[in-house]
Amino acid sequence: MPETPPDFPTLHVSRHPAVLHKLALLRTVETEPKKFRELVREISWLVGYEALEDARVRPLRVRTPLEEIEGAELADRIGLIPILRAGLGMVDAMLELMPTAQVWHLGLFRDERTLRPVEYYNRLPDTATVDLCLILDPMLATGGSATAAIEVLKDWGASRIKLLNLIAAPEGVRTVATAHPDVAIHCAALDRQLDERGYILPGLGDAGDRQFGTGGS
Ligand code: PRP
Numbered sequence: 209m210p211e212t213p214p215d216f217p218t219l220h221v222s223r224h225p226a227v228l229h230k231l232a233l234l235r236t237v238e239t240e241p242k243k244f245r246e247l248v249r250e251i252s253w254l255v256g257y258e259a260l261e262d263a264r265v266r267p268l269r270v271r272t273p274l275e276e277i278e279g280a281e282l283a284d285r286i287g288l289i290p291i292l293r294a295g296l297g298m299v300d301a302m303l304e305l306m307p308t309a310q311v312w313h314l315g316l317f318r319d320e321r322t323l324r325p326v327e328y329y330n331r332l333p334d335t336a337t338v339d340l341c342l343i344l345d346p347m348l349a350t351g352g353s354a355t356a357a358i359e360v361l362k363d364w365g366a367s368r369i370k371l372l373n374l375i376a377a378p379e380g381v382r383t384v385a386t387a388h389p390d391v392a393i394h395c396a397a398l399d400r401q402l403d404e405r406g407y408i409l410p411g412l413g414d415a416g417d418r419q420f421g422t423g424g425s
């Protein structure tokens with residue numbers, strides 16, 4: 209069972225040993241992009257599995273080779289909303305878990321000077337086509353990007369929204385929880401704080417650059 213720290217009632221932090229082990233490798237500065245992408249995918253699967261525990265199912269009659277039983281099928285239409293770019297690395301894992309999910313990309317980047325999110329890609333149709341939205345983004349730092357994404361989805365008509373991160377900072381969790389107490393946040397780790405440039409400490413650096421090899425060194 210994920211842990212909910214007393215100060216953050218909407219936050220669920222995984223305690224699974226496989227998550228802890230993979231997270232240490234993910235953070236390690238020597239981990240190169242190929243391995244980093246594999247780890248993003250693996251941790252996303254594990255945290256996503258925990259986050260989707262309350263997805264709705266409906267009864268389904270199933271005939272085994274021996275007898276007929278009442279099984280279940282997914283009733284919720286699930287929407288995956290990866291935040292470009294870094295959220296892209298979480299999509300495949302979530303599609304393995306929920307193969308029928310719709311994927312709606314949202315392009316947001318954080319202005320490095322103001323730390324405010326800038327939207328640059330959004331092709332959502334006029335009305336919501338899913339019952340449960342899962343926002344995918346490895347990093348929750350100031351919470352600006354996540355809050356903007358949640359607002360876009362609520363304007364779209366989404367009523368059930370969850371946020372899936374790998375690493376969250378207390379500042380970002382507080383911002384999202386204050387603006388959107390109805391949105392559960394699932395992550396692999398709650399880190400200590402942000403630095404003066406808005407990076408998570410201890411964190412893992414820039415999640416987009418580390419996945420796509422664009423860090424420049
Ligand atoms: C990173 C990350 C989040 C955002 C978090 O994206 O993937 O989207 O920063 O920061 P916030 O909580 O302070 O908004 P970035 O802007 O670096 O874009 P990228 O994914 O294209 O690298």
Ligand code: URA
Binds near residue numbers: 411
């Ligand atoms: N975005 C990242 O990729 N890393 C951080 O530490 C903060 C925002």
